Amino acid sequence: MFGYTGKRLIIDLTEHTYKVENIEESLLLSSIGGRGLNSVTLFNRLKPQTEPLSPESILLFGIGPLTGTCLPASARFTVSGKSPLTGILGDGNAGGHWASELKFAGFDQISISGKSNKWIYLFIFNGKVEFRNAEYLKGKDIFETTTLIRKELKDNSIQISAIGPASENLVKFGSISCNLTRIAARTGMGTIMGSKKLKAIALKGDIPVKIKHPDKFLKLSQLLDKKIESHPEFGRRKKMGTTMLISQLNKIGILPTNHFQNGINDYSDKISGETLSEKFNVKNKACFNCNLPCSRYFFTGEVEGEGPEYETLCGFTSRIGQKDLHFALKMNDYVNRMGLDSITLTEIIGWAMECIQKGILSFSDFDNLNLVWGNKKAIFELTRKIVYREGVGDILAEGVKKASEYFGKDSEKLALHVKGLEIICGDPRGIKGYGLTYAISSRGADHLRAEPFFELTCNKKEAKKRFGYEEAADRLEETGKPELVNYTEKIALLCDSITMCKNIGLCMDILDIQTCAELLNYGTGLNFNPSKLYETAEHIINIEREFNLREGLKPEEDTLPERFIKEPLKNGKSAGHTVNIKKMVDRYYEIKGWKK
Amino acid sequence: MFILDLKLCTGCRRCEVACSFYHFKLFSRKYSRIKVVKIEEIGIDAPVFCIQCKEKYCLNNCPQKALYTGDYGEITVDVKKCNGCNLCSLYCPIGAIEIIDGYPILCDLCQGNPECIKVCNTGALKIDENKKKAVSLHLNKFIMKKSPEEKRYNYIKKISKELRNKWKNRIMKENLCSDIQVND
CATH class of the missing domain: 1.10.599.10 (Aldehyde Ferredoxin Oxidoreductase Protein, subunit A, domain 3)
Structure with missing residues (x-):
């Protein structure tokens, strides 16, 4: 096959066994890869009404047909399953270098079910799988886990996606991270990994990716390279990534402030992408084969790392009335290590603060934490309690919908979510x-x-x-x-x-659809035609809808x-x-x- | 010969992708003659490639005399003489040569017009117009025991210290955040 590997890896964590299936060409044509392939597979294979954290629950990792090639910005993966947070379709998506390594390791998709009796991690190398002991990694954060596995296998080039303590403790919005800070965070896919006692997936691959029409494919990729580099937003995105949105959204009055009570604030310049870039950024970082290195490495002397992206930055600043940029960077680092969705988390914090502000709930409902706007100590302590499900953290770890239903008193009206997933910062x-x-x-x-x-x-x-x-x-x-x-x-x-x-x-x-079809045709040699591709996309969206209706939406x-x-x-x-x-x-x- | 500017490398690995595609019409780190090391926990990314070191350990220790210096200064393999013994790879202090499919592969400078430089749009990799003197690399028994991947990692970790120090000094000098203690 070209582009695709044509292979799906099926893991049974109960038995510690695996098998490899061929993926039929017709399925690839009708679902393409990544999220499409995952959603269709989940619809076909997950028994309706499966409890998301049960052994029967399926977790899927999917990459695209062109992942691992010279097509810029195309090395992302989607991880899908039935969300433990919302009870409907869940998926997260991340960049970095894990997706391309999955292709080199020989697979388009990994399907994981069952539950291990002890903590393990998978090491996938050129089509083969080892089930390795991860008991010594229990309780370790994502940074430690990644570094320790690379040390154990004596190879720093191994790509690892891992979960942190939050997912181990079945916090319902646990994330999965690769390259330390490339995070598939939404809808609690990490929690499913945690429920299966799967701490990490380590990848290494030497299998080359071949494409059908190399010269045409290269030419089109180079054209896209140029389009990206000459785009008016190139410079701004390289300087700030998505953090450029702080000042932009404040300007048009939609920057969530004090839990969406305001769309504007007078301190956005202190927490903006511009300020972050000038004060703390030291270099750019990029995903596999991307020519727009929009990720940034910050270094403050006390804390350093990649990111943050807009959602996390806004989440730990204006969304919860917090004005200190440096503190937001520290929280970014903490949630990255612990492995939870910063959007969901900061909605919970903001909701709690507004409930207290309005007198609906009181400090005593939250273990006497001083949850007033921007209180750093309380923000950190509440986060830590959620990660370890301590005290009120045990209730909040269920997400804002369930937490507000637990407390009642109309606090549900202030819980900002749709279908149980907390709203983003816009x-x-x-x-x-x-x-x-x-x-x-x-x-x-x-x-x-x-x-x-x-x-x-x-x-x-x-x-x-x-x-x-x-x-x-x-x-x-x-x-x-x-x-x-x-x-x-x-x-x-x-x-x-x-x-x-x-x-x-x-x-x-x-x-656009035309370019997408050309890329797919040159890359895979399969016949994707543009008008059909539009229908295919519609078809997949309808399958996702069917999945949700089947689960009771x-x-x-x-x-x-x-x-x-x-x-x-x-x-x-x-x-x-x-x-x-x-x-x-x-x-x-x-x-x-x-x-x- | 290349110049590498560590602070500009984003770790995107476009150089790897371009290299394997140019030489083999496929995409693979294994078949790439330039390999990017990413030391994520300290924010360092950098490609490793043959720098035509002063010592030329590979060439000088080849029992078959199968390696020689080519027109552009690159180390070239005479595949008729090479028996794939792997000594060149063992002797390379930085993991820039590996035996792939029976023969050593290493940077051949693409006839003086390297593909990796064409795709590096941050300026991390550049052609050295001034043709600086060859860099000297240290080799000992400890280094020889390491795998090429470990050698590359150790090499980049070593050369990244200077940049890390710059970051520390910048923070201390500009006093950007007064309540911060700089940790070593």
Whole structure:
């Protein structure tokens, strides 16, 4: 095979056995790879109503047909399963160098089920698997685990994805990290690993990737290289990565402040990507074969590391009223080591703080931690308690939906989630297309399912041409957004499936369906035609929908938390706005032909 | 000959990808003549490749006299003479030669127009226009016992100290965060 390895590795952790299956060409054509291949496999193989943390639960790691090649920014993996946090489809996605190594090790997908009786890690080398003792790694953080495995195997080039103490303790939003700080964090895929007593997956591979039409493929990859390098955002993204959003979102009034009570604050310049870059960044870092090294290494003398990305930075600053950049870097380091989703975590902290501010709950509900806006000691201590499920941490480790249901007293109304997944740091009242995305996303409140970045471009002419409405390019309008989301969700799906970075493929508008088809055809030699590819993307999105309905999702859950529908933003350039979510969701259903 | 600027290397491994593709029309670190070492816990990334060291341990210890210096200064293999004994790899202090499919592979400078440099868009790898004197590399029994991967790791760890010190000095000098103690 070209591009693909054509192989799926099936691991049984109960028996400590494995087998290798061939993946049929027809399945590859209809699901592409990465998220597409994972979602379809999960739908076909996971028994309905499986308890996510039971041995029967399946965890899938998928990479793309072009991962490991010279195509820029295409070495990501998607890890999928039924989410222990939300009970519906869960998946996380990360870059780094683990995905390409999986290709070199001989597989397009790993499927893991069962449960080991003691802690183990997998070492996969050129198609073979060793089940190795990880009892000595129990309780170790992700950095220690990664370093110790590399030492044990005497090879620093081994690529490792690992879980931290949070996932071991079955905190419902545990993450999986490779290269220390490349994190598939959303929906608790790390927790599934923890429930199976699988501490890490180590990879090493020497199997070369071959492609069908090397010269054409190289030429097209080089064209994309140039497109990326000459893009107006190249310099800004290289300097700040996604942290550039702090000042940008503050400017347009959608920077979550004090748990979305405000969309603007007066200290954003102290915590911004610009400030981080000037004060602490010492070099750039990149994922495998990427020519836009948007990741940054910071060094403060006390703490150093890769990142943070926007979500974590905003989460540990304005979202919870915390003004100290250096403290945010320390928390970034702590959650990276412990392995939990910083979006979910900081929503929980923000929710607790607002509940206390409003007198709904009291300090005594939270083990007497002084949870006032920005209190560093309380932020750290609450996080630590969640990681180890100590005291109130045991309740909060279930996520904001369950925690708020436990406490009651209308605190549920302040819990900002969709379908049990906590909302990201972008106030939907000033970005309506994103609002729709949070509402309809197959994994809950998340922007990455569609990433309708286009609504921030103000390019009315192009909006009219592409989506039929000039308003699609106006972030404050609801008109044209269902059409926009219906298109970009397919590009996002294609990005996740081939598996390209959405910052580049989608936000920088590098990937379109025609290019995607050409890349796939030159790379794999299979016949992906552009019009069929659009249908394939639609088909996979519908399968994800079917999966969720089968697990009990109700259409009325395709909405937003009450705050965004009823409370207008007070200040800034999105002031006065709420989201008419029903109007957008209804139109979106109409386009999709989905039933209410 | 190349110049490597450690602080500009992002660890993207585009050099590896380009190298294996140019020489073998496939993508593989194994078949690449340049290999990137990533020491994640200290934030260091850097490629290792043959630097045509002053000592030329590989060439001088080849029992078959199968290695010689080519037109661009690169070390070249005479495949008719080479019997794949692996001594060149053992003698290389930095893990820049490995026996792959029976023969040593190492940087051949791509006839003076290296592919890796073409794809390195950060400037971490550059052609040395001034043609500096060959660098001297240290070799001992301890180093010879290590695998090529371990040699590469140790070499990069050693040369990264200077950059790490610069980072420390910058923080101390600029006093960017007054409550911070600099740890060693």
